[in-house]
Amino acid sequence: MNGCGNEILVVDLRETTARVAAEAAVALAAQAETHFDQIMAIHAPKTVGTSAYIRILNCDGSEAEACGNGTRCVVQALSSETGETRFTFETRAGLLLAEEHTDGSISVDMGKPRFSWQEIPLAEEFRDTRAIELQVGPIDAPVLHSPSVVSMGNPHAIFWVKGGVETFALDKFGPILEHHPLFPERANISIAEVTSPSALTMRTWERGAGLTRACGSAACAAAVSAARTRRTGRSLAVTQPGGTLQILWRESDDHVIMTGPAEWEWSGRLDPETGRFRRDAAEELKIG
Numbered sequence: 001m002n003g004c005g006n007e008i009l010v011v012d013l014r015e016t017t018a019r020v021a022a023e024a025a026v027a028l029a030a031q032a033e034t035h036f037d038q039i040m041a042i043h044a045p046k047t048v049g050t051s052a053y054i055r056i057l058n059c060d061g062s063e064a065e066a067c068g069n070g071t072r073c074v075v076q077a078l079s080s081e082t083g084e085t086r087f088t089f090e091t092r093a094g095l096l097l098a099e100e101h102t103d104g105s106i107s108v109d110m111g112k113p114r115f116s117w118q119e120i121p122l123a124e125e126f127r128d129t130r131a132i133e134l135q136v137g138p139i140d141a142p143v144l145h146s147p148s149v150v151s152m153g154n155p156h157a158i159f160w161v162k163g164g165v166e167t168f169a170l171d172k173f174g175p176i177l178e179h180h181p182l183f184p185e186r187a188n189i190s191i192a193e194v195t196s197p198s199a200l201t202m203r204t205w206e207r208g209a210g211l212t213r214a215c216g217s218a219a220c221a222a223a224v225s226a227a228r229t230r231r232t233g234r235s236l237a238v239t240q241p242g243g244t245l246q247i248l249w250r251e252s253d254d255h256v257i258m259t260g261p262a263e264w265e266w267s268g269r270l271d272p273e274t275g276r277f278r279r280d281a282a283e284e285l286k287i288g
């Protein structure tokens with residue numbers, strides 16, 4: 001599947017106790033046909049009242065706490081199977097509520113952003129995480145500097161730019177910043193440009209996945225950071241290379257609501273331990 005071009009492998013493990021091995025994820029990511037940004041592994045619920053437990057893996061085999069685009073894909077896969085439209089998922093980062101609307105768009109309640117340096121986490125104390133001391137390029141003429149940092153369950157840094165997000169070499173400085181000692185759990189690195197009080201454009205170098213066409217949690221992180229730094233209001237259209245997400249940072253309960261599309265592409269059978277894979281004939285079931 002894909003969510004705004006973020007490549008997602010949804011793996012249905014509800015009927016088994018098997019888990020996707022990190023080696024299997026790396027093997028799948030290495031093949032053109034099964035290359036993905038994240039795996040969303042759907043497991044039987046662990047907690048009464050939840051629809052499923054979701055384990056998220058990046059293409060380097062590491063685990064992530066949150067994946068907004070992948071969550072919309074899971075909603076679409078499960079709703080096309082069951083006809084249900086509202087789901088509560090459990091992840092490493094807690095509970096996520098999600099809903100499919102009648103027009104096919106899907107909203108995910110991504111929870112509350114966290115701003116303290118310990119929660120992001122950062123390796124050293126920063127009292128104000130709206131703009132921290134970190135820069136790329138010469139000390140007296142940095143190319144990028146003073147990112148906003150926030151946790152959306154997973155760690156994000158957003159550098160504010162002008163003149164077009166595509167003009168910055170994110171492929172070069174993304175991996176360096178992802179592994180910067182300031183981020184003990186690494187970080188998702190984005191560059192963002194505010195284009196109006198209710199819109200921004202951005203690109204993201206994802207932790208564990210590299211350059212992607214979209215990142216839902218980064219879109220939330222950028223929207224919240226833009227509002228928090230008074231660059232925009234709290235309801236924004238966030239455009240990434242793969243498409244546009246609508247992000248609302250709700251005043252009433254501090255939760256961030258992400259709304260956007262999900263698209264089914266094809267299905268197959270997978271050995272979660274080895275990553276061995278066989279694509280289904282077109283007429284076979286999508287999931288299950």
Ligand SMILES: N[C@@H](CCC[C@H](N)C(=O)O)C(=O)O
Pocket residue numbers: 006037038058063064065066067068069070154155188206207208209214215216217218
């Ligand atoms: N593509 C995702 C984010 C996936 C996880 C991220 N790479 C991490 O390790 O934190 C999204 O849509 O949110």
